[in-house]
Structures are given as structure tokens and as C-alpha cells.
Amino acid sequence: MAVNDGNTVKIDYTGTLDDGTVFDSSENHEQPLEFTVGAGQVIKGFEEAVIGMEVDEEKEFRIEAVDAYGDVNPELVQHVPRAQIQIDGEVTPGVILVVKTPEGMELPAKVTGVSDSEIILDMNHPLAGKPLNFKIKVVEISS
Template structure:
């Protein structure tokens, strides 16, 4: 019976960027990915790809940024005063930190530049603006 919304499935997968580098895989996590189709637990392009497949099926597909983590948004990269960041943190360029938004939420940000008085934080998802290429196998449907 073909996979449809509401089905809970398990898949083995490998995700690669266009340059061939692996950004994620079920092997890395030591077990298949389990999710319920149609509940928004994975990116929309991924859900669309598994609909209609059957247990044991394998497939390769590409998800454009608009169906994955969105396009890169320059407005999500901002300079902030160094003293706005907790003083007890040893902040280094390239590291991920949690920042508190004005409404009290916390979100991850990558430190992209360290200046004398300011640091630049990028709050885009690390995969924003990137096409994602997957090879999947339905392990259980």
C-alpha cells in the first residue's frame, strides 16, 4: 500500500549538497528516521517525495531551497555590540550561540565576524539557500 498522509514510516537516508558533501544521514544517527507523513515533522519537499512510495522502495531526489530551509536572508545577519552577549562566554568566529530575541525567544546564531566593539551574527538556518539532494530507502511503512 502506497505511503500517504497519516502514515508513520521509517527511512534510511543520505543528504548531500550540490558539491557532494554529506550534511546528514540516518547512518550518522545510528537508526532510520521515523516520522508521520503530513504532520510537518520534516521539510515539505521531503514529505512530498515519499508520498506514493512503498516499503523497500529507493529514490533519489532534489529539494530546492524554497521547499527546504528557504532562501538566504541578508536581514538575518546583523551586527550587535559585544557587550550585548554574555561576558562569561569565550566567543569565537564560526561558533554557534543562542541569542534572545526582543520577544524573549531563543534562536541559534552563527558568529560570522568578530570586531573590536561588535560581532556579526547570522541567524539563517545553516542550510538556507542550499538545494538538498537525497537518496532514501523506505525501511518500514
């Protein structure tokens, strides 16, 4: 049985950046990744890669940034007055803060700069702008 739209699949995977850095792996989660093909539960390029595969089949593929987490959006880098950031302790570059949007949604934001008057926050996904490489194996297919 080959993977088609609407199937639920379980996949073992390892994702790497071009420099070989592993950014995620099903081994870290102690179970295969499970998703329904066509339901938009995983990034577009990943979903497209599994269509037509069969149980125990392995594949390596690359997803360009635009089909993964998108390009870096400069509008998601915000200069925020320090007075608007309520946090205990010192804020330093590299720290991840959780910020609330005016709609009440919580988003992770990486501190990329700090001055006496402002903090620069990058709310892009950490993998935005990066092509992703995957090695996958189909473990199970169900309808």
C-alpha cells in the same frame, strides 16, 4: 501499501550538498527517520517525495532551497554591540552561539564577523540557500 498522507513512515536516508558533502544521514542517528506524512515534521520537499513509495523502495531526489530551509534572509544577519553579548572567552568567526529572542526563544547564531565594537551574527539555518540532494529507502509504513 504505498505511502499516503497520515501514514507514519520510517526512512533510511543520506542527504548531500551539490558538492557531495554529506550534511546528514540516518546512519548518524543509529535508526531510521520516523515521521507522519502531512504533519509538517520534516521539510516540505522531503515529505512530498515519499508519497506513493512502498516498503524497500529507494529513490534519489533534489529539493531546491525554497522547499528546504528557504533562501538566506539578510534580515537574520545582525550587527550586535559587543557589550550586549555575554560570553566567557574569545568570540571568533565560525563559532555558534545560542541567542535569546525578546520572546525568550533560543536560536543558534553563527558568528560571521568580529570587531572591537560589534559581533556579526547570522541566524539563518546553516542549510538556508542550499539545494539538498537525498537518497532514501522506505523501511516501514504504518497507518
